[in-house]
Amino acid sequence: MAIKLFDSLTRELRELKPSHPDGVFRFYNCGPTVYAPAHIGNFRTFVVNDVLRRLLELEFGADKVKHVRNLTDVDDRTIGQSKKEGRPLAEITKKWTEKFWADCKALNCLDPHEQPTATSHIREQVDMIECLMEKGNAYRAADGSVYFKISSFREYGALSRIKERELKITNSAFDSDHKDSVSDFALWKAYKPEDDGDVKWPGPRGASEGRPGWHIECSAMIKKHLGETIDLHTGGVDLLFPHHENEIAQSQCCNGQLFSRHWYHSEHLLVDGTTMSKSKGNYYTLSDLVEKGYSPMAVRYALLSGHPKKQLNFTLKSLHDAEEALTGIRWFQGLLSNAIDPTPAPPSDLFDSTLAALCDDLNFPKALGELHSAFTVIRGGGLPKEKISAHLSALELVIQVFGFKLEKPKSSIPSAITALAEKRWAAKQAKDFATADGLRRELAAAGWSMLDGKTDYKLEPLKK
Numbered sequence: 001m002a003i004k005l006f007d008s009l010t011r012e013l014r015e016l017k018p019s020h021p022d023g024v025f026r027f028y029n030c031g032p033t034v035y036a037p038a039h040i041g042n043f044r045t046f047v048v049n050d051v052l053r054r055l056l057e058l059e060f061g062a063d064k065v066k067h068v069r070n071l072t073d074v075d076d077r078t079i080g081q082s083k084k085e086g087r088p089l090a091e092i093t094k095k096w097t098e099k100f101w102a103d104c105k106a107l108n109c110l111d112p113h114e115q116p117t118a119t120s121h122i123r124e125q126v127d128m129i130e131c132l133m134e135k136g137n138a139y140r141a142a143d144g145s146v147y148f149k150i151s152s153f154r155e156y157g158a159l160s161r162i163k164e165r166e167l168k169i170t171n172s173a174f175d176s177d178h179k180d181s182v183s184d185f186a187l188w189k190a191y192k193p194e195d196d197g198d199v200k201w202p203g204p205r206g207a208s209e210g211r212p213g214w215h216i217e218c219s220a221m222i223k224k225h226l227g228e229t230i231d232l233h234t235g236g237v238d239l240l241f242p243h244h245e246n247e248i249a250q251s252q253c254c255n256g257q258l259f260s261r262h263w264y265h266s267e268h269l270l271v272d273g274t275t276m277s278k279s280k281g282n283y284y285t286l287s288d289l290v291e292k293g294y295s296p297m298a299v300r301y302a303l304l305s306g307h308p309k310k311q312l313n314f315t316l317k318s319l320h321d322a323e324e325a326l327t328g329i330r331w332f333q334g335l336l337s338n339a340i341d342p343t344p345a346p347p348s349d350l351f352d353s354t355l356a357a358l359c360d361d362l363n364f365p366k367a368l369g370e371l372h373s374a375f376t377v378i379r380g381g382g383l384p385k386e387k388i389s390a391h392l393s394a395l396e397l398v399i400q401v402f403g404f405k406l407e408k409p410k411s412s413i414p415s416a417i418t419a420l421a422e423k424r425w426a427a428k429q430a431k432d433f434a435t436a437d438g439l440r441r442e443l444a445a446a447g448w449s450m451l452d453g454k455t456d457y458k459l460e461p462l463k464k
């Protein structure tokens with residue numbers, strides 16, 4: 001099944017395909033800045049990218065996808081936090097990297113194949129800056145910093161469609177003391193003892209000691225770990241400008257090659273209908289929600305419940321709904337596991353429409369809708385025994401692509417009992433109460449009681 005994603009550069013739905021002769025699909029996702037815990041808005045992007053990774057592996061093969069996500073461990077915010085706490089930069093970034101990894105694990109996100117840090121790639125960044133200076137795309141300013149000369153790259157602005165006039169307005173807020181043009185951006189920042197403490201490295205040839213600007217790290221790490229041209233570059237929509245625009249300028253001017261064949265941006269998360277902020281009291285980290293009693297899997301489900309190209313409104317009620325929906329999925333998995341028939345069966349196509357919706361621009365709301373309708377079909381069809389094992393494998397594949405880690409259903413209920421219960425439930429739904437009562441007696445005689453809920457039932461052994 002072809003995977004199609006909306007490409008932010010060409011503004012059209014395009015099929016994803018590996019472009020390198022080795023058939024490996026190269027995929028880069030901008031990672032977090034490790035100075036504080038990531039909030040659930042950050043995790044929306046990472047969880048969406050995790051499903052994309054799983055889908056790519058399903059399409060191209062697990063060993064034919066290479067996924068890289070960086071960790072920004074030096075910038076104004078990380079240095080600011082280290083100064084505020086009076087602790088070394090590396091200590092602060094290690095602490096928040098570990099927290100980020102623990103949250104990713106709790107949310108069942110696969111580890112990227114590489115997670116490079118900016119501070120361990122200073123050499124690669126300096127090399128790239130020197131390359132840009134040699135080619136005339138960058139210049140040394142009076143204070144020893146290095147800037148990228150935007151006027152040297154004619155295609156600048158193609159991704160964000162930003163016009164020259166807007167560019168000047170947008171960038172004039174940043175320091176313009178040393179730049180030739182207000183829209184130029186920093187590749188290397190000269191050391192300022194009052195701001196940078198003891199954070200500094202030897203600079204590119206001719207420049208002062210200092211530290212890299214933020215944008216160059218992604219260009220340099222992509223080149224090292226994925227090569228000059230990648231198949232897909234993703235991130236939150238807030239990174240589209242200027243970060244990704246600047247990455248394109250740096251990489252294409254240095255390498256002389258197309259940088260990324262496809263760009264994908266996921267939208268913002270709103271909480272209670274508005275942007276998240278600590279002052280509004282609607283700012284959540286994963287730990288905040290776990291402390292309130294919600295499971296990380298419910299958070300994952302809720303983050304996946306909206307279309308990634310649209311803003312998603314997250315509420316605590318959406319977490320309640322997510323917990324319920326996951327219980328439903330687990331329940332059906334249990335139902336199928338209990339009733340499994342060992343006879344080999346042809347593959348089930350029951351969940352094909354769910355996967356098709358995922359492959360169509362990650363349409364999560366449609367995919368989840370199709371998943372829950374498939375359950376209605378199973379139930380309506382009275383579970384023909386010979387199809388159960390095929391349905392179960394197909395369902396487990398879908399659960400795996402969504403990345404839902406579900407507790408194994410406790411399957412101590414014999415299949416004959418489940419079959420009776422299903423028959424009784426169908427009779428009750430059809431308002432055939434006489435048949436339903438008869439079946440309840442049959443179940444009781446076999447030692448089981450059936451507790452009816454609004455949309456489902458539970459089976460429990462009768463106490464002796």
Ligand SMILES: [Zn+2]
Pocket residue numbers: 030031218243247
């Ligand atoms: Zn980046």
